[in-house]
Amino acid sequence: MGTKIAGHSITDRVPLKKAKSIRQSLKEHGLLEKYLQTHHHNLGSKYFPSLASENAAEPLENYMDIEYIGTIYIGTPPQEFVVLFDTGSSNLWVPSVYCSSPACSNHNRFNPQDSSTYQATSQSVAVTYGTGSMTGFLAYDTVQVGSITVTNQIFGLSETEPGSFLYYSPFDGILGLAYPSISSSGATPVFDNMMSEGLVSQDLFSVYLSSDEQGGSFVMFGGIDSSYYSGNLNWVPLSSETYWQITVDSITMNGQSIACNGGCQAIVDTGTSLLAGPPNGIANIQYYIGASQSSSGETQQGYCLSGFQSITIPTQSGDLWILGDVFIRQYYSVFDRANNQVGLAPVA
DSSP: EEEETEEEEEEEEEEEEEOOHHHHHHTTOOHHHHHHHHOOOOOOGGGGGGOOOOSSSSSOOOGGOOOEEEEEETTTTTTEEOOOOOETOOOOEEETTTTHHHHHHOOOBGGGGGGOEEEEEEEEEEEEEEEEEEEEEEEEEEEEEETEEEEEEEEEEEEEOSSSHHHHHOSSSSEEEEEGGGOOOGOOHHHHHHHHHTTTTEEEEEEEEETOOEEEEEEEOOOOOOOGGGOOOOOEEEEEETTEEEEEOOOOOETTTEEEOEEEEEOOTTTTOEEEHHEEEHOOOOOHHHHOOTTTTTEEEEEEOOOEEOOOOETTTTTEEOOOOOHTTEEEEEETTTTEEEEEEEEE
């Protein structure tokens, strides 16, 4: 898992597993069609919460197809939680025993009374994602991620998790890996504490997401495993130190530019399954791959689902693209906090 010298972890690899999709769970319960009809989605609300309308408190986006999840532990003695490692958000939160929402009833819940290292605060926290939201309060406790132990980590304990999306999710909570500038209530992210406590040898982490039904996916804190990619890492400077946001030069197919003409802004987001972008650009891509819209609003080609989704996230520099798991599966991805850049190389 990792190496320790004088009590400090040099690198640490946390295995991730590809979970059963929420789409599958809804289908098995006969709820998918009704869910798609009644939950109008706006993926943009994850990045700009004001985009979530009052009538769509739990917007749906197709990240319900696939999630890559791993296990962490909180408290003393440790309480186990399955979390989504999300480079598109910055807060760590898990369900708590104070939560009575249906989504908390079938997931692990943190009990502060069972932890001798727990420290409460009076601060509240609220986080909105493209697929759901949580409200609760902040506290401090010991968090174990792989063989790394972070002391006095601030995290959220949910009191409400409205809607049904999180009820069907294969994870208990979320561990955000973006910058502290976008952390709700100013809570210090887990990786920032790993860096400040000297628990990683390099101020970066890397991600490998396996394709198809293969295992072996991981997030590695403090290191890069060059055996998982071919060629050299291509380093792309961040255009904003909020999300892992970069400038994309163009999107081409067979040498022809079909979207992002003249450049566009994009976020590398492990917490989103698909590759999402503005309607015109996505429509061009769907046309060129021969995909068509289904009656349920999903884009299909035969029995396959397209990996592209239309969204509108306006920014000062144009509409934002989201490079989710369908993109990240193609590239070993390095998230470098020391130099504020993303490194990408084709997977081996």
